[in-house]
Amino acid sequence: MQRRIKKVASYTVCGVLVCSMIALAWVSTFRFRSVCEKCGAIRQTIDWQFPFTRWTVFERSRVYETPVSRTLATNGIVKVHDHQWIFASGGGNGVTCALGRASQVQFTVESTSVALLIETLHKSSELSFRDRILTNLFGNRTTWFVRTLPPIGSTTGSLVADDLRQWISAQSEYLDEMASTHGKE
Ligand SMILES: [Zn+2]
Numbered sequence: 522m523q524r525r526i527k528k529v530a531s532y533t534v535c536g537v538l539v540c541s542m543i544a545l546a547w548v549s550t551f552r553f554r555s556v557c558e559k560c561g562a563i564r565q566t567i568d569w570q571f572p573f574t575r576w577t578v579f580e581r582s583r584v585y586e587t588p589v590s591r592t593l594a595t596n597g598i599v600k601v602h603d604h605q606w607i608f609a610s611g612g613g614n615g616v617t618c619a620l621g622r623a624s625q626v627q628f629t630v631e632s633t634s635v636a637l638l639i640e641t642l643h644k645s646s647e648l649s650f651r652d653r654i655l656t657n658l659f660g661n662r663t664t665w666f667v668r669t670l671p672p673i674g675s676t677t678g679s680l681v682a683d684d685l686r687q688w689i690s691a692q693s694e695y696l697d698e699m700a701s702t703h704g705k706e
Pocket residue numbers: 557558559560561562602603604605
């Protein structure tokens with residue numbers, strides 16, 4: 522009798538395992554990116570989900586630095602913190618293209634010229650304009666203002682204080698104009 526119970530139990534375990542494997546073979550992936558709204562780091566996540574549901578069976582994430590997050594960290598502009606992830610974009614498992622509150626910010630944080638601009642303003646002690654750039658950078662509706670700023674000192678090749686002040690004055694007007702036309706975040 523005991524042998525028979527053991528046999529039934531082993532068949533049950535095998536059945537559950539086989540069913541689980543079949544179910545796992547059926548799962549679809551939803552891949553998405555999030556941006557930390559404090560430092561600009563990016564997290565890439567893959568969710569294994571049952572088809573056409575948001576039921577996640579397994580999740581795997583990878584966090585990586587961006588030019589902006591590296592600049593903010595190495596210059597001490599952002600202190601050690603818990604990342605605050607904002608959904609940027611994703612797709613898969615029946616979703617073609619999902620867009621979130623950081624859909625545009627994800628492109629700005631990967632810009633080396635924006636990172637260089639922040640570093641230049643920081644090292645030149647132009648902290649007020651640096652912070653204005655950061656505020657616009659992390660706003661999804663205003664981030665492209667920052668991406669489209671011209672590089673500093675691109676015409677002369679070298680940067681002097683007067684060049685920088687002139688540049689800030691011109692770009693400050695540009696940011697005011699953009700904010701009045703397209704609205705603030
Ligand atoms: Zn962060």
